[in-house]
Amino acid sequence: MTNPTAAMLVIGDEILSGRTRDANMHYLAGQLTERGIDLKEVRVVSDDREAIIAAVKALSETYDHVFTSGGIGPTHDDITADCIAAAFDDHIDVRDDARALLQAHYDRSGQDLNEARLRMARIPDSATLIENPVSTAPGFTLRNVHVMAGVPSVFQAMVASILPTLTGGAPLLSRTLPLMRGEGDLAGPLGKFAQEHPTLSVGSYPFQKDGIYGSNIVVRGTDAEELDAAMATLERLYSE
Template sequence: MPNPTAAILIIGDEILSGRTREGNAYYLAGELTRVGIDLAEVRIVADVQDQIVDAIRTLSAKYDTLFTSGGIGPTHDDITADAVGAAFGVGVDVRADAHALLARHYAARDAEFTPARMRMARIPDGARLIDNPVSVAPGFAIGNVYVMAGVPSVFQAMVASVLPGLVAGAPVHSHSLKVMQPESEVAEPLGALAARYPALSFGSYPFEVTQGYGVNLVLRGPQGEELAQAWRDMRDTFPGGE
């Protein structure tokens, strides 16, 4: 059975302008691989409602799960909740449970619960809240879409909340072999190896160091005899590898 699939939609002008280097997709990719879900697509769009709505509709229909990152803070241009509501055809309003979480949080800090902060309690009708142990303001899930914050520490905490509940396929195991040859030299023997094990995945990732060119060969697949056999075969094919 193939692994379940996922995509992530990142909302943020600060990424597209080159000001911030995106890291949440990279983090999520590693976490999903670990639990046997294939990240199949990443999209980054600007804070423009039509584009967000289009991307949510397309990606949530195409893949088993869609994650989003960003656009759920207190500022006027944080429009993800409205975009998700529009994509699912449901209303969006301040909700009692989310409001109570935030009111308690600010009261405990003697901080004012301003209208801007209250925006963070706006949740599409019918969504489930996603716990935010870092800064309280919740994410939410509706259908197969998980809407999470862009701040990396909050994003990571929300991923940790959500992942165990998703149905995971078989975990992927991997083996790496560092070979000090240019990629163009390993391409043919690696292709022959890949042809012998069509159920496994072979990748080659070139690098350059002061001593010359090299390539990291990575073999991935479900744990078992075929993976073990392919790994022995790969080491025999590239005896200088380490």
């Protein structure tokens, strides 16, 4: 059985201009790996209607799940929900269930549910809501696309709401062998080792420590026993 596949779509000019460093990609990658869902591709696009629609369509057709972050707040540059609806020819307007959540939230805090805040209740007709325990305004799932906020604390809460509802596969396990040798010294035997272990993913990641070049050899797979045996082979290989 192969694991479900996923892509992520990060939406926001602030990432592409270098103003903000994205934190959600790294978080989602770790969560999906634990859940046994294989993150295959990430795209970052600007707050541009045509760019968002094209990316959502392409990723939704290619992967089992698409996770988006950003662009669902109350300001004029928050256009994600409308773009998702357009991508799937769905109707979108303020929806009663989302409006009720926001009304209760702003009643409690004594704030006005004004026209701008009401934008956050714009949800496509066919979508189901994703709970937001941090700041109430919900995300939503439409077909295989899960639409979430860009603020990291809210994004993480929404991921926690949606992930348990998705069927995962075997979690990808990983083992690391750090070696104080440059990649050029260990690459020959490592390529042979990788060929002899076709069910495992074998990578090498160079680092520098106190001016010395080293390499982390990372082996990934879903079977713990197979991984442990492979690591023992690898250690023998490089202790010679």
